[in-house]
Amino acid sequence: xxxxxxxxxxxxxxxxxxxxxxxxxxxxxxxxxxxxxxxxxxxxxxxxxxxxxxxxxxxxxxxxxxxxxxxxxxxxxxxxxxxxxxxxxxxxxxxxxxxxxxxxxxxxxxxxxxxxxxxxxxxxxxxxxxxxxxxxxxxxxxxxxxxxxxxxxxxxxxxxxxxxxxxxxxxxxxxxxxxxxxxxxxxxxxxxxxxxxxxxxxxxxxxxxxxxxxxxxxxxxxxxxxxxxxxxxxxxxxxxxxxxxxxxxxxxxxxxxxxxxxxxxxxxxxxxxxxxxxxxxxxxxxxxxxxxxxxxxxxxxxxxxxxxxxxxxxxxxxxxxxxxxxxxxxxxxxxxxxxxxxxxxxxxxxxxxxxxxxxxxxxxxxxxxxxxxxxxxxxxxxxxxxxxxxxxxxxxxxxxxxxxxxxxxxxxxxxxxxxxxxxxxxxxxxxxxxxxxxxxxxxxxxxxxxxxxxxxxxxxxxxxxxxxxxxxxxxxxxxxxxxxxxxxxxxxxxxxxxxxxxxxxxxxxxxxxxxxxxx
Amino acid sequence: xxxxxxxxxxxxxxxxxxxxxxxxxxxxxxxxxxxxxxxxxxxxxxxxxxxxxxxxxxxxxxxxxxxxxxxxxxxxxxxxxxxxxxxxxxxxxxxxxxxxxxxxxxxxxxxxxxxxxxxxxxxxxxxxxxxxxxxxxxxxxxxxxxxxxxxxxxxxxxxxxxxxxxxxxxxxxxxxxxxxxxxxxxxxxxxxxxxxxxxxxxxxxxxxxxxxxxxxxxxxxxxxxxxxxxxxxxxxxxxxxxxxxxxxxxxxxxxxxxxxxxxxxxxxxxxxxxxxxxxxxxxxxxxxxxxxxxxxxxxxxxxxxxxxxxxxxxxxxxxxxxxxxxxxxxxxxxxxxxxxxxxxxxxxxxxxxxxxxxxxxxxxxxxxxxxxxxxxxxxxxxxxxxxxxxxxxxxxxxxxxxxxxxxxxxxxxxxxxxxxxxxxxxxxxxxxxxxxxxxxxxxxxxxxxxxxxxxxxxx
Numbered sequence: 001x002x003x004x005x006x007x008x009x010x011x012x013x014x015x016x017x018x019x020x021x022x023x024x025x026x027x028x029x030x031x032x033x034x035x036x037x038x039x040x041x042x043x044x045x046x047x048x049x050x051x052x053x054x055x056x057x058x059x060x061x062x063x064x065x066x067x068x069x070x071x072x073x074x075x076x077x078x079x080x081x082x083x084x085x086x087x088x089x090x091x092x093x094x095x096x097x098x099x100x101x102x103x104x105x106x107x108x109x110x111x112x113x114x115x116x117x118x119x120x121x122x123x124x125x126x127x128x129x130x131x132x133x134x135x136x137x138x139x140x141x142x143x144x145x146x147x148x149x150x151x152x153x154x155x156x157x158x159x160x161x162x163x164x165x166x167x168x169x170x171x172x173x174x175x176x177x178x179x180x181x182x183x184x185x186x187x188x189x190x191x192x193x194x195x196x197x198x199x200x201x202x203x204x205x206x207x208x209x210x211x212x213x214x215x216x217x218x219x220x221x222x223x224x225x226x227x228x229x230x231x232x233x234x235x236x237x238x239x240x241x242x243x244x245x246x247x248x249x250x251x252x253x254x255x256x257x258x259x260x261x262x263x264x265x266x267x268x269x270x271x272x273x274x275x276x277x278x279x280x281x282x283x284x285x286x287x288x289x290x291x292x293x294x295x296x297x298x299x300x301x302x303x304x305x306x307x308x309x310x311x312x313x314x315x316x317x318x319x320x321x322x323x324x325x326x327x328x329x330x331x332x333x334x335x336x337x338x339x340x341x342x343x344x345x346x347x348x349x350x351x352x353x354x355x356x357x358x359x360x361x362x363x364x365x366x367x368x369x370x371x372x373x374x375x376x377x378x379x380x381x382x383x384x385x386x387x388x389x390x391x392x393x394x395x396x397x398x399x400x401x402x403x404x405x406x407x408x409x410x411x412x413x414x415x416x417x418x419x420x421x422x423x424x425x426x427x428x429x430x431x432x433x434x435x436x437x438x439x440x441x442x443x444x445x446x447x448x449x450x451x452x453x454x455x456x457x458x459x460x461x462x463x464x465x466x467x468x469x470x471x472x473x474x475x476x477x478x479x480x481x482x483x484x485x486x487x488x489x490x491x492x493x494x495x496x497x498x499x500x501x502x503x504x505x506x507x508x509x510x511x512x513x514x515x516x517x518x519x
Numbered sequence: 520x521x522x523x524x525x526x527x528x529x530x531x532x533x534x535x536x537x538x539x540x541x542x543x544x545x546x547x548x549x550x551x552x553x554x555x556x557x558x559x560x561x562x563x564x565x566x567x568x569x570x571x572x573x574x575x576x577x578x579x580x581x582x583x584x585x586x587x588x589x590x591x592x593x594x595x596x597x598x599x600x601x602x603x604x605x606x607x608x609x610x611x612x613x614x615x616x617x618x619x620x621x622x623x624x625x626x627x628x629x630x631x632x633x634x635x636x637x638x639x640x641x642x643x644x645x646x647x648x649x650x651x652x653x654x655x656x657x658x659x660x661x662x663x664x665x666x667x668x669x670x671x672x673x674x675x676x677x678x679x680x681x682x683x684x685x686x687x688x689x690x691x692x693x694x695x696x697x698x699x700x701x702x703x704x705x706x707x708x709x710x711x712x713x714x715x716x717x718x719x720x721x722x723x724x725x726x727x728x729x730x731x732x733x734x735x736x737x738x739x740x741x742x743x744x745x746x747x748x749x750x751x752x753x754x755x756x757x758x759x760x761x762x763x764x765x766x767x768x769x770x771x772x773x774x775x776x777x778x779x780x781x782x783x784x785x786x787x788x789x790x791x792x793x794x795x796x797x798x799x800x801x802x803x804x805x806x807x808x809x810x811x812x813x814x815x816x817x818x819x820x821x822x823x824x825x826x827x828x829x830x831x832x833x834x835x836x837x838x839x840x841x842x843x844x845x846x847x848x849x850x851x852x853x854x855x856x857x858x859x860x861x862x863x864x865x866x867x868x869x870x871x872x873x874x875x876x877x878x879x880x881x882x883x884x885x886x887x888x889x890x891x892x893x894x895x896x897x898x899x900x901x902x903x904x905x906x907x908x909x910x911x912x913x914x915x916x917x918x919x920x921x922x923x924x925x926x927x928x929x930x931x932x933x934x935x936x937x938x939x940x941x942x943x944x945x946x947x948x949x950x951x952x953x954x955x956x957x958x959x960x961x962x963x964x965x966x967x968x969x970x971x972x973x974x975x976x977x978x
Contacts, residue, residue, distance in 0.1 A: 004671055198526050494537055501541070502681070506672040 194271030214258025224448025237435020597719030
């Protein structure tokens with residue numbers, strides 16, 4: 001479905017939603033979500049149904065076993081001693097664990113099979129499987145498994161109604177590329193019958209326009225240059241490669257965050273607030289800060305369901321204790337976090353794809369974060385030596401932002417390169433073979449972008465940065481815009497809307513989908 | 520409720536304002552085709568058109584409306600948009616019918632603008648801003664989008680065809696509101712060999728001929744059958760209905776392309792046959808001027824200045840022939856004797872070749888089934904020698920013969936192989952590297968019909 005069709009579909013659904021009786025509104029959301037999914041590829045329906053039913057059923061069974069065990073404990077309170085109670089609990093937990101791991105294995109197994117079997121078979125020289133990755137499978141799998149883990153750990157009770165749970169898994173704006181929502185934050189909103197609110201429509205539409213601008217004006221325009229240079233890196237010197245990496249920074253951010261803005265705006269049309277997924281990541285002052293601002297929902301998922309459980313594992317705890325004796329308290333305290341970061345980013349790297357460049361990208365990030373955690377006391381001492389005035393100065397802030405930007409961009413070499421070898425070659429050329437002549441000999445105009453494209457990108461990026469700076473300073477841009485006097489507001493909106501319509505990359509120039517829709 | 524209505528009104532006003540802004544951009548901030556603008560302006564101002572000639576630039580350049588008017592006594596007008604396909608022809612005809620009620624409507628087609636469901640986006644900016652009725656504009660837009668579904672790109676024309684400079688905007692605005700004065704001003708800057716002669720006719724007066732371009736028209740094996748598409752049939756039905764509603768008599772004319780086109784793609788003639796057959800089913804008279812006999816019109820190849828368009832002199836000859844056919848047909852006379860009865864009769868008349876070419880055979884490449892050579896023989900020779908294959912566009916019932924010469928830098932020729940049955944020239948590997956090989960071709964037994972040549976710079 002094209003972006004325009006998605007937008008038109010969203011407004012049509014919103015109109016139908018508010019015309020529906022209150023009590024059936026959530027059912028309408030479910031129906032249009034499945035309609036949307038079927039339209040995007042009916043072949044993907046069995047996968048989302050499998051995830052929905054297995055997770056719903058598994059969570060329900062886990063919940064029932066827990067309830068039954070509680071009821072048994074209550075009924076046999078008098079006759080059971082402590083050992084008997086413990087045995088009863090252990091038996092229940094065993095059953096729950098069995099179901100939990102079965103569902104987990106089934107869902108992550110399907111995801112892994114679809115995601116990794118074709119490239120692994122192809123790299124082994126076997127005939128490639130023609131498995132098409134269902135739209136948004138990673139996102140709804142992560143979301144569903146998060147719910148399962150929460151139910152298993154007793155955070156909340158399972159949802160009894162399969163249709164209501166199906167809506168939580170399939171809410172159509174989220175299906176494309178997240179954000180990965182939590183059941184306790186989203187499900188109630190989806191089921192609540194929202195009354196028509198003009199503000200929701202206005203604010204949602206504005207956010208959709210902003211997302212469209214980021215995706216279609218910036219990301220899609222920058223795409224040809226990125227694709228060309230990374231596909232034929234051997235033809236270009238370091239200077240052009242640096243430009244391509246910077247364009248990739250811009251393109252990837254605008255593609256992903258633009259898409260998230262769009263789906264968040266669509267959800268707002270229905271009065272539903274999705275969790276933020278980006279918070280101006282290129283203003284981050286450290287790599288850790290960057291990953292708290294980039295794909296926030298995945299980061300939070302990894303933190304809650306991988307990082308913490310791993311850090312609290314007994315062997316890790318024992319290792320920490322052992323390290324304390326040898327390296328001191330600070331090191332021992334930071335060690336679980338350091339190991340956890342390496343593990344998390346290794347997993348995130350593998351999630352990106354079954355190739356070595358992604359593994360290296362994950363390791364690169366994980367190791368830097370691990371080093372940061374282990375060296376934190378040293379940083380603190382260094383900052384203390386520099387003094388509060390320097391550390392809190394604007395210049396130091398800019399230095400930290402730029403330093404983080406460089407670190408992140410080095411990572412993008414591995415993330416975007418077609419092969420790990422390409423990434424190393426590109427890094428080497430960046431350092432030792434810049435070939436500056438390519439900046440002036442017309443090469444830049446042979447990378448799929450005309451001079452007018454560069455000009456449009458410059459203007460668009462300037463707008464993006466200006467708005468991001470305002471937001472970073474705490475300005476609520478939409479509120480500020482709506483508070484302007486009517487003539488100024490209209491002129492600004494007309495100018496921006498006209499610019500977006502004039503500058504977006506249209507269907508006849510190639511129709512790029514969302515990058516993360518295929519993850 | 521009151522608040523809701525006020526907000527709804529404000530929202531409506533906001534989007535209406537924005538729609539007007541877009542309409543302004545679509546109308547004034549786009550590039551403009553000078554002759555299309557002049558044609559539209561004149562067409563809208565006239566209510567006396569008796570003979571509407573509808574089509575693309577082949578109509579604009581080849582139907583001398585002044586001459587046709589003199590010959591037929593009917594006020595002729597070329598209602599044309601360059602690169603137009605059927606959607607544009609339908610829209611243009613609707614526009615013409617707003618002010619005039621022509622006795623005749625002549626739809627002029629060629630495979631390139633009829634046998635397609637795709638409307639060139641270039642046609643759209645030349646036509647759509649000038650259509651008077653909203654309904655006609657909407658209908659044209661929807662028809663144009665039917666195949667490619669470029670709904671947004673076609674709706675926002677200022678995106679793809681935005682004026683790039685203030686002078687382009689001035690031209691667009693000038694041609695829209697002061698067409699004559701603007702054209703008078705523009706005349707000094709545009710190609711002096713092209714001029715608008717009124718009633719939609721654009722005359723080309725140039726010494727340039729398509730001799731070089733024709734050399735690129737080589738026989739292709741496309742495997743494509745030129746059967747009429749369902750969409751083309753449907754569009755013709757719509758067009759017929761449009762004419763019937765207006766009470767205008769419809770005639771379909773197939774425009775004569777350069778002979779090289781017919782010889783290079785003989786299947787192309789299938790399209791003409793299909794269209795004529797379908798017109799007969801619909802009860803619409805259809806004349807294929809590709810099949811015009813010499814007594815109606817001489818062969819026009821010498822007048823083409825590019826692969827599709829003729830200079831004014833050629834347009835005059837063609838217009839004369841067209842007027843003769845129209846007059847005779849309108850008077851109830853049988854005009855069929857003026858045309859070859861079928862493709863075979865027509866092809867029998869082509870006892871010459873239009874152009875030849877040489878292919879240096881590459882043993883690594885896939886065999887081209889369009890080549891009239893013995894593959895096994897060529898491959899065997901190529902094992903030890905460089906092989907140059909001769910070819911030319913000709914009717915398969917005639918046998919071509921070839922002569923190979925070496926063209927010296929001073930223009931002198933050294934004979935390598937004289938006219939004969941051999942259709943290839945083989946030599947020691949690299950013997951001709953850096954030299955120019957010239958091929959002469961003619962039809963055996965019809966030497967008087969002339970010979971053509973082709974030069975190959977051997978690598």
